[in-house]
Amino acid sequence: MILSVEDLCIDIAGKPALRSLTFSVAAGEVLGVVGESGCGKSMVNLALMGLLPDGVTASALRMSACGVDLLRAGSRDWRALRGGGMAMIFQNPMSALNPCLTVERQLLESVRRARADLDRSAARAEALRLLDRVGIAHAGARLKSYPHELSGGMAQRIMIAMAVAAGPQLLIADEPTTALDVTVQAQILQLLEEIRRDTGMALLLVSHDIGVIEQCAHRVQVMYSGQIVESGAVDAVIGSPRHPYTRGLVAAQPGRSGMPPKSRLATIEGSVIPITEEVDGCRFRPRCVRADHRCLQPQPMRQIETHSQRGSRCHW
Structure with a gap:
């Protein structure tokens, strides 16, 4: 694996923000990360690049990239890794x-x-x-x-x-099409795919647009309020979402809700809970139309398919 992360947790001023993130990216693979603004996507990228601001700390059971243990990397290791091992495209050029x-x-x-x-x-x-x-x-x-x-x-x-x-092995693209019109967005995504195909690098593609992830990624992980709530092959997750939040994201896409033309799109009521706010049980519970008494307990990541990395953080 080019990137391997196990049980990554990030605290802001001593308060838990990102909780128990586990994921990996193989050579030549595109892993999509999708979720609303404020769910912690960019913070994961900063942790991977060793660029977390003061007062923000990361811990993990394992976090390695391009053969380097990121948890024990010194300043010299980071200088060698950034650019040559992995590189990042930021949201706003x-x-x-x-x-x-x-x-x-x-x-x-x-x-x-x-x-x-x-x-x-x-x-x-x-x-x-x-x-x-x-x-x-x-x-x-x-x-x-x-x-x-x-x-x-x-x-x-x-x-x-x-x-x-420098020909990185892993490229982190943090919402690379933000504020671009549709035509330019398509050109940028095509360019990234051509470079990935020509060089064999891995790509970690972050977006709030599930349509972009569906178009470009092999696997996807859906983030909500500091947690990964669903993950798996992009066709399986988007074609048959198992978590209510993923269902809401998919239904909110034009042409996916099954509604007649010119109908109002489906919406997810409410707002994302701030990542540092404590919640009893499932963090999506306050917005979930299927919430019941079982949701008052924290929901672990449940494996859905034993032969794949498909999982969902929901008892449903």
Whole structure:
């Protein structure tokens, strides 16, 4: 496995936030992570990259990536792992790119860090190749641009070029299509799939859009309020959801609810419980239309199919 996580827990200022997350990603595999905003998806990514802010701590029985024990990694291990072992595309490229530096300066830093043997001329040629690889026209001119001169789609393509400069084994894409129009979103997802197919890297794709996950992932894990509530092969989970929350997400997709055209979409009433808030029993219980007395007890992850990794955190 490129990534293996067992019983990951994250505390914020001493309060439990993420609870007992267990998952893995194999070489060449796409694992989708889906859930509403505020359920803890991005926090998992920051923990995997060793970028949790002050006051936020992570613990686990096992957490390894690319053969490195992340729980015991020192600063030198992290420097070697980030970029070459695994890389991350952040949600908002406009805030991830430095507005005071040109594209060339930022991209060359990634290239030369990955290829210390290259002189500046060779590094620039490699930067141009990367921009061409991610589909940016007139790459030479774009190297001279500043981030504010780029469209959202261009900025995201440059972030992808920087992320894959060192040929990572695992790429974490944290909502890479946020704020992009539908056409550009499809282009970015196709680009990520082409790079994954050509290089054999694993992809951890995070989204609040279950349709994106269905289109791109092999397996999916559904997160709700700091927990994984359902996981398994993407066709099985989305085609036959077993957790009420997953059913709600699927039903809220246009064309999936079984309602006539122009009918109102199904909704999940209420809001996500903050991840640091304690709840008696199932964390989805306050919003669940099927809740009963059994839901007052914490729900363990139940294996549904013995021959697969299919599981659901619900007694139903």
